[in-house]
Amino acid sequence: VSEAAFLAPEEFQRLCDYLYRRTGMVFTQTRRYFVERRVRERMEATGATSFASYFARLRSDLDGEVEKFINAFTVNETYFYREEHQLDCLTSDLLDSRLTQKRAGETMRIWSIPCSTGEEPYSIAMRLLESWPHVDAHDVEIVASDIDTTVLEAARQGVYGRRALMRLPPALIEKYFIPSGAESWQILDELRQSVRFTAANIVERAQTLPHGRFDVIFCRNVLIYFDDTSRRIAAENLYENLAPGGYICLGHTESMSRISPLFEVCRFKDAIVYRRPPEASHG
Amino acid sequence: MPLIKKSPEGTSMPPVSAADERWEAARSDKADVSALAAALADERDPRVQEALFTALSRLATQESARAVLPFLGSDDSGLRTRAFDALRAMPDAAKPCLPQLLADPDADVRLLACDLARDMRGADGLLYALLDTEREANVCAAAVEVLAEIADARALPVLARCAARFADVPFLAFAIKIAAERAGARPARE
Numbered sequence: 001v002s003e004a005a006f007l008a009p010e011e012f013q014r015l016c017d018y019l020y021r022r023t024g025m026v027f028t029q030t031r032r033y034f035v036e037r038r039v040r041e042r043m044e045a046t047g048a049t050s051f052a053s054y055f056a057r058l059r060s061d062l063d064g065e066v067e068k069f070i071n072a073f074t075v076n077e078t079y080f081y082r083e084e085h086q087l088d089c090l091t092s093d094l095l096d097s098r099l100t101q102k103r104a105g106e107t108m109r110i111w112s113i114p115c116s117t118g119e120e121p122y123s124i125a126m127r128l129l130e131s132w133p134h135v136d137a138h139d140v141e142i143v144a145s146d147i148d149t150t151v152l153e154a155a156r157q158g159v160y161g162r163r164a165l166m167r168l169p170p171a172l173i174e175k176y177f178i179p180s181g182a183e184s185w186q187i188l189d190e191l192r193q194s195v196r197f198t199a200a201n202i203v204e205r206a207q208t209l210p211h212g213r214f215d216v217i218f219c220r221n222v223l224i225y226f227d228d229t230s231r232r233i234a235a236e237n238l239y240e241n242l243a244p245g246g247y248i249c250l251g252h253t254e255s256m257s258r259i260s261p262l263f264e265v266c267r268f269k270d271a272i273v274y275r276r277p278p279e280a281s282h283g
Numbered sequence: 284m285p286l287i288k289k290s291p292e293g294t295s296m297p298p299v300s301a302a303d304e305r306w307e308a309a310r311s312d313k314a315d316v317s318a319l320a321a322a323l324a325d326e327r328d329p330r331v332q333e334a335l336f337t338a339l340s341r342l343a344t345q346e347s348a349r350a351v352l353p354f355l356g357s358d359d360s361g362l363r364t365r366a367f368d369a370l371r372a373m374p375d376a377a378k379p380c381l382p383q384l385l386a387d388p389d390a391d392v393r394l395l396a397c398d399l400a401r402d403m404r405g406a407d408g409l410l411y412a413l414l415d416t417e418r419e420a421n422v423c424a425a426a427v428e429v430l431a432e433i434a435d436a437r438a439l440p441v442l443a444r445c446a447a448r449f450a451d452v453p454f455l456a457f458a459i460k461i462a463a464e465r466a467g468a469r470p471a472r473e
Contacts, residue, residue, distance in 0.1 A: 140286040227372070
């Protein structure tokens, strides 16, 4: 099959419609190369000889193909201490603000969604241990979720290459990692056990709601892949998963104000974040 | 090093209020268009309104788009904006309603309808028709602004006629000049 004729226009559209219905992610002609490359990989992996036979396999979820297909479409490039100013904001402002709203002894809950291969939730854990003065006095539960089950398994393993660690000072690598190969390092067991990993699709309320309410949610660089409706659904799901007065951190190119009026903007010294209004429970 | 010293106690949910129950109903997969529309007519809580509009956007049918239309003319600017965003989120479903919106007696509705056309493939023809008859300069300006982004060289005669009708409205003449430059630079589509 030639590159140019790999997917017919109607096949491309059918596939994009399917992907949208399953994940909320929107792919258009401008990303045709990205889509076709992944379909080609999945067809080769499954031995499908035509798009029609592959699509039939996908729709019938033969050998768990739906999960493998979705995994192929998620973007998982990230690194430790990405957008570090938000981590600064977390330990200097957000958590202290939340403490004033919580009962004595109540667990502080932080959600990283999507968590990809774990760099973000482990960064949060490390930053808490390094910089939050109250870390020994309060229980903190970090939950990390992703739609891609392959990256979740990698996140649980916690093994990283040099590129993922590029922003970390050597002293932190020394403190929280052990060498696991010539060019790889593994997060210490104790830190790995501080993060609970779960599978969740952010636009599927049935998957987000059971996670309960959090004090801070990190949801960075995922809403940009959605269309307006999916963004609104995701925003409402996140709203439900935030405690009143809880905060949400988005990627630096994203703005909740353009997605949903449910949240209020909060400007802190290190970052602009969004908050579920404190008074809301509704009515 | 452990961040949790004891077992997490789970997450406490605050008491359920009447608005919480309405929010829950709006977010339920079971809600149909008529139930959502009826709820929207009585709802005063902005958060629940938002959930109802999102539910209608998610259905994305012509029926759900029609259920949103009455709120585009609301005196409540928040409600009007939420209705606009809901229609913008379902352009294919809302497109059949566009002629009706562009002919609405309320100029504010016509103005918002021009903005909706921005995301609707092939809606430029409706804006051409509007520019030939619309009496409100502000509505024409909204249409011209959209055409500057989406129209091709076929818009030039329409823009010229509109400029002639509103020769005494300087801001519109300027907007039309810019739109004509941009539309004229795009080759006409088939």
